[in-house]
Amino acid sequence: MELLQRLTRRQVDTLRSIVEADKDGRGAPLKAIAARLKVSSPSALDHVGALEDLKLVERHRGKSRLTESGRATIVEYQRHHRVAESLFQELGLSPEETCEAAREVDLALSHRTIEQVCEGKGHPVRCPHGQPIPPCKGR
Ligand SMILES: [Zn+2]
Ligand SMILES: [Zn+2]
Structure with a gap:
């Protein structure tokens, strides 16, 4: 794990x-x-x-x-949290709602799944709140 x-x-x-x-x-x-x-x-x-x-x-x-x-763990966490937020943003949630929803999953998702979401979203640079998303290997 x-x-x-x-x-x-x-x-x-x-x-x-x-x-x-x-x-x-x-x-x-x-x-x-x-x-x-x-x-x-x-x-x-x-x-x-x-x-x-x-x-x-x-x-x-x-x-x-x-x-x-x-x-390094905080940076990794921010990456997971903000990539998850950007996924929920696509569903039409407000920035505040994306944050709440992301907190339900950001620790559970593997790095691999986060990379896949990031790639599928075209490697977003910022979360719905405008905070920078730490880059992944694909960027
Ligand atoms: Zn948040
Ligand atoms: Zn990426």
Whole structure:
């Protein structure tokens, strides 16, 4: 199974919270991660710990930050999410609706399926919100 397919929605949200809460590049304090996730510090710590076990997050002086592989995983996730959004856009969903629908499938789809959707859509460059879609090998 691919890494994204093994991650939970909570773990992906935790990765994104760490990026957002890491304001100066020195890492995100646990409190800030918990606040973004709207959970208690102990449960935020559970999610962070699971990501540390996967070597996606490392702790430095009490703060959490993404490893190189964590950063690559976020880019891969953005690719899956935004390609899925562009698929739902074709069905006439609003940008907000495409985002909700994409969250239901973006972790489940394999890289291969995402590549096929991307190719079928002519390698879209931006998602329905105008965010860049990280390129695939076909582009
Ligand atoms: Zn979205
Ligand atoms: Zn592509």
